[in-house]
Amino acid sequence: MTRREELYEACEDAIFALLMADFAEQEGRQLWERNQQLKRDPAFAVPEQSYQRGLDTIRRAYGAQRRSRIGRTAYGIACKVAIVALVLALMFTTAFAVSPTVQRGALSWLVRVTSVSADLSFVTPDEEIQLGSCSFPALPEGYTPTLQEATKFHVTLEAFSPENEMINMTVYFGNDTALSMDSQDADYIERVQINGHDGILIEKDGCWNIAYADLDQVAFVRLFCTGLSREEALSLIEQISIHSTE
Amino acid sequence: MLTYLLSTLDDPDDQAFLTQLYKDYYLLMFATAKKYLPNQADREDAVQASMEHLIHHAGKLRTMSHYALLSYLVTTVRNTCFNLITANVRKERHLAPLEDNPEMDRIVDESSIEDLLTTLHRQDVMALVWSQLSEEEQFLLKGKYVIGYSDAELAASLGCRPDSIRMKLTRVRRKAVTLAAQQED
Numbered sequence: 179m180t181r182r183e184e185l186y187e188a189c190e191d192a193i194f195a196l197l198m199a200d201f202a203e204q205e206g207r208q209l210w211e212r213n214q215q216l217k218r219d220p221a222f223a224v225p226e227q228s229y230q231r232g233l234d235t236i237r238r239a240y241g242a243q244r245r246s247r248i249g250r251t252a253y254g255i256a257c258k259v260a261i262v263a264l265v266l267a268l269m270f271t272t273a274f275a276v277s278p279t280v281q282r283g284a285l286s287w288l289v290r291v292t293s294v295s296a297d298l299s300f301v302t303p304d305e306e307i308q309l310g311s312c313s314f315p316a317l318p319e320g321y322t323p324t325l326q327e328a329t330k331f332h333v334t335l336e337a338f339s340p341e342n343e344m345i346n347m348t349v350y351f352g353n354d355t356a357l358s359m360d361s362q363d364a365d366y367i368e369r370v371q372i373n374g375h376d377g378i379l380i381e382k383d384g385c386w387n388i389a390y391a392d393l394d395q396v397a398f399v400r401l402f403c404t405g406l407s408r409e410e411a412l413s414l415i416e417q418i419s420i421h422s423t424e
Numbered sequence: 425m426l427t428y429l430l431s432t433l434d435d436p437d438d439q440a441f442l443t444q445l446y447k448d449y450y451l452l453m454f455a456t457a458k459k460y461l462p463n464q465a466d467r468e469d470a471v472q473a474s475m476e477h478l479i480h481h482a483g484k485l486r487t488m489s490h491y492a493l494l495s496y497l498v499t500t501v502r503n504t505c506f507n508l509i510t511a512n513v514r515k516e517r518h519l520a521p522l523e524d525n526p527e528m529d530r531i532v533d534e535s536s537i538e539d540l541l542t543t544l545h546r547q548d549v550m551a552l553v554w555s556q557l558s559e560e561e562q563f564l565l566k567g568k569y570v571i572g573y574s575d576a577e578l579a580a581s582l583g584c585r586p587d588s589i590r591m592k593l594t595r596v597r598r599k600a601v602t603l604a605a606q607q608e609d
Contacts, residue, residue: 194597197549203489212452212455228468
């Protein structure tokens with residue numbers, strides 16, 4: 179087909195579109211008159227049932243269209259929500275993969291939510307931690323719990339910082355319990371008063387090892403940590419509390 | 425969420441528009457169907473099928489002038505009736521297709537260009553030649569230019585291949601132009 183033929187056909191098509199539009203208008207006028215005649219013609223009648231069927235068709239069609247459109251729209255929204263969730267999941271997965279901080283935070287949260295164990299759980303580190311019959315203070319910023327253990331004989335909370343500094347807080351219960359602390363070649367040993375109880379503080383190789391005996395609860399309370407100052411270490415152990423089990 | 429879903433519903437005016445259209449012109453629709461279908465049940469089916477077509481094109485119908493809308497309405501019913509009639513009966517109704525003629529199949533006929541341009545001055549030219557066109561030719565022109573059928577839809581109704589529609593339309597247009605030119609003479 180040549181360019182000239184294409185142009186001719188397009189021209190012919192456009193002209194006929196105009197001509198047929200005019201023709202439709204003319205025919206429409208005649209049809210309107212015909213319709214008026216039919217309305218006046220008592221011999222021409224459409225059964226009521228046939229007439230009603232037409233109205234029913236319109237009602238049914240629009241009802242079906244509505245249901246279909248709502249379904250499609252709801253499906254579209256669900257797809258968009260799913261895409262957003264997928265993107266968030268991918269972002270989270272990426273952050274989880276590259277960031278140790280996110281890994282620790284997510285692990286603490288997930289384990290706390292899903293765990294059914296009363297003996298071992300993870301919690302967010304920025305609030306007081308309840309474990310067994312003991313309460314431990316909020317951990318210093320950056321520390322993540324790695325071990326929480328509560329048995330009949332002891333309750334332990336252990337946490338590490340990103341720099342691998344450690345805090346271990348343990349409460350030992352029982353009349354016959356003996357607590358041994360390494361004081362050999364210690365840099366510093368001091369008797370201290372903690373929460374009104376006699377205790378001992380040992381510094382050795384940059385580690386603080388502090389303990390005291392709670393005679394009311396018949397328990398030893400001990401803190402072992404690295405990377406903290408003396409005051410920080412003392413402050414932590416002072417905040418460990420034992421709830422009465424009676 | 426529910427509010428958003430409700431906002432996506434069809435324009436309720438479409439339903440009201442079509443309901444009123446049907447109430448005003450159902451007599452005309454049934455009378456048109458009666459021309460082609462002797463059985464009342466068949467007429468009823470044809471009108472229902474026509475309404476379903478109109479429902480799907482409600483948006484377009486609302487933009488049309490009142491008289492053009494009536495032409496569309498009746499053309500739709502007529503085409504639906506044709507589709508309900510068996511293929512054999514429909515073939516009998518239609519004139520035989522124009523014979524294959526390489527000369528006639530040429531798109532550009534220099535003499536017809538002048539005739540074509542002449543037809544522009546006569547708004548009623550199609551009314552003058554309409555009765556001289558066969559039902560198939562009328563169906564093609566109305567289907568293409570009034571209803572807006574695609575080539576595939578036209579082919580399905582005529583029982584031919586979609587790629588033959590273009591040539592059929594060319595022949596019909598040329599015939600109409602030739603008839604119009606004869607009217608001028």
